[in-house]
Amino acid sequence: MSASLLTNMVTVNEAKQKIIANTLFLPTERRQLRDALGQVLAEDILSPISLPSFRQSSMDGYAIVHSDITFGGIALPIAGESKAGQTGIQTLAPGTAFRIFTGAPVPDGATAVVMQEHTILENGHVTIQEFPVNEGKNVRNIGQQIQAGVVALPKGTYITPGSIGFLQGMGVENVSVYRKPKIGLLVTGDELLKTGEPLVHGKIYESNSAMLIAALKQEHITDIEVRYAADDLDSTIAALTELSVDNDVILATGGVSVGDYDFVGVALQSIQAETVFYKVRQKPGKPLLFAKKRGKLFFALPGNPASSLVCYYEYVLPALRLITGRRDAFLKTLKLPAKYAYSFNGERDEFLKALVEGGAVIPLDGQESFALRSFALANAIIYLPMTQNVVAEGDLVEVHLLPF
Ligand SMILES: Nc1nc2c(c(=O)[nH]1)N[C@H]1C(S)=C(S)[C@@H](COP(=O)(O)OP(=O)(O)OC[C@H]3O[C@@H](n4cnc5c(N)ncnc54)[C@H](O)[C@@H]3O)O[C@H]1N2
Numbered sequence: 001m002s003a004s005l006l007t008n009m010v011t012v013n014e015a016k017q018k019i020i021a022n023t024l025f026l027p028t029e030r031r032q033l034r035d036a037l038g039q040v041l042a043e044d045i046l047s048p049i050s051l052p053s054f055r056q057s058s059m060d061g062y063a064i065v066h067s068d069i070t071f072g073g074i075a076l077p078i079a080g081e082s083k084a085g086q087t088g089i090q091t092l093a094p095g096t097a098f099r100i101f102t103g104a105p106v107p108d109g110a111t112a113v114v115m116q117e118h119t120i121l122e123n124g125h126v127t128i129q130e131f132p133v134n135e136g137k138n139v140r141n142i143g144q145q146i147q148a149g150v151v152a153l154p155k156g157t158y159i160t161p162g163s164i165g166f167l168q169g170m171g172v173e174n175v176s177v178y179r180k181p182k183i184g185l186l187v188t189g190d191e192l193l194k195t196g197e198p199l200v201h202g203k204i205y206e207s208n209s210a211m212l213i214a215a216l217k218q219e220h221i222t223d224i225e226v227r228y229a230a231d232d233l234d235s236t237i238a239a240l241t242e243l244s245v246d247n248d249v250i251l252a253t254g255g256v257s258v259g260d261y262d263f264v265g266v267a268l269q270s271i272q273a274e275t276v277f278y279k280v281r282q283k284p285g286k287p288l289l290f291a292k293k294r295g296k297l298f299f300a301l302p303g304n305p306a307s308s309l310v311c312y313y314e315y316v317l318p319a320l321r322l323i324t325g326r327r328d329a330f331l332k333t334l335k336l337p338a339k340y341a342y343s344f345n346g347e348r349d350e351f352l353k354a355l356v357e358g359g360a361v362i363p364l365d366g367q368e369s370f371a372l373r374s375f376a377l378a379n380a381i382i383y384l385p386m387t388q389n390v391v392a393e394g395d396l397v398e399v400h401l402l403p404f
């Protein structure tokens with residue numbers, strides 16, 4: 001690896017700050033609301049209508065004038081019916097009741113709805129057993145949820161199924177959102193076999209690409225171009241060059257350390273990507289490299305599977321979220337008591353695969369960077385800075401929740 005790549009190792013915090021400082025929003029696009037799940041609004045959405053847009057009954061029962069009910073047991077003649085979907089405007093005369101159903105328009109003049117469990121129906125009359133009946137009872141008012149013309153959802157909102165339901169309910173069809181990134185994924189390593197190929201001595205089944213594609217899918221990112229490069233400089237340069245044409249973010253796995261066959265760093269230099277940092281004072285994932293070129297981001301992830309995935313969650317995922325307009329870019333962080341003692345004496349901060357259970361966090365067995373069994377069972381990562389290298393049972397530790 002050439003001298004200029006051997007920059008000083010950065011700390012975890014410095015690396016994260018550099019990612020924040022080097023990410024720009026991707027362009028926006030207009031999308032059908034129903035296709036915008038997992039994207040971020042690039043505009044304030046003003047409510048085109050009030051919700052509800054007419055007075056609605058929230059119960060099956062009888063619409064009345066509440067002041068008619070001066071004592072319990074008053075009987076009112078049933079003068080009409082309002083059912084959900086009814087479009088004509090109806091008017092209720094004082095001293096009468098309307099049969100009404102949930103979601104139906106409350107007739108003009110009616111001031112309350114009495115649920116049918118509080119009534120007795122006999123000979124075309126309804127006896128109201130409730131007293132007093134408060135004005136507005138069981139009536140959803142116009143604009144009670146939201147008034148027309150106000151901000152329904154602000155720019156920067158992450159679109160969830162709840163957001164889609166809310167906007168759909170006010171007739172919104174299209175929204176402006178930040179585009180999802182296109183990802184180029186470079187897999188390097190002469191030892192790698194595809195599933196189905198016979199296992200021979202010295203070879204392993206390639207697993208990082210499936211793992212990273214799955215992680216991207218959890219972020220609703222599916223536009224992924226995968227290339228494989230042999231462990232030589234020319235094919236690594238060729239693959240990175242091709243992946244840089246159409247993609248916004250290029251991820252490489254493997255070949256980023258100092259071995260004679262680790263070409264990713266040099267190849268990135270050859271294509272004039274500017275190294276932002278190389279090597280982070282962390283375990284696992286020390287040789288992580290972050291570079292950029294004309295707005296495109298390059299992450300060279302260490303080949304060890306657990307290192308790759310830790311670096312994805314701690315650095316790549318936040319970068320992907322930042323460029324797509326998300327404010328909550330980093331994994332959700334909380335402090336929890338450790339269920340078991342743990343200590344280390346290395347000179348790097350540690351990320352531990354962990355399980356949050358019953359209000360505590362368990363560091364899992366098998367933290368080596370080649371081992372994925374612990375990751376397969378984990379729902380969180382414990383972050384231990386070097387200043388907290390001895391953890392006693394019950395000590396509070398920083399926990400990063402994995403997305404599920
Ligand atoms: N002399 C030194 N050697 C190493 C250092 C160091 O500082 N000095 N750092 C070690 C650390 S820490 C890591 S992490 C690894 C990173 O190595 P590379 O990124 O160059 O990755 P490779 O050598 O290509 O592979 C490492 C390991 O992972 C397996 N691998 C790679 N790709 C895949 C894949 N797609 N699917 C499954 N497994 C994969 C590969 O077979 C190796 O076992 O370097 C240390 N060495």
Ligand code: MOO
Nearest residue numbers: 284285286307369
């Ligand atoms: O930093 Mo490496 O990821 O420990 O094995």
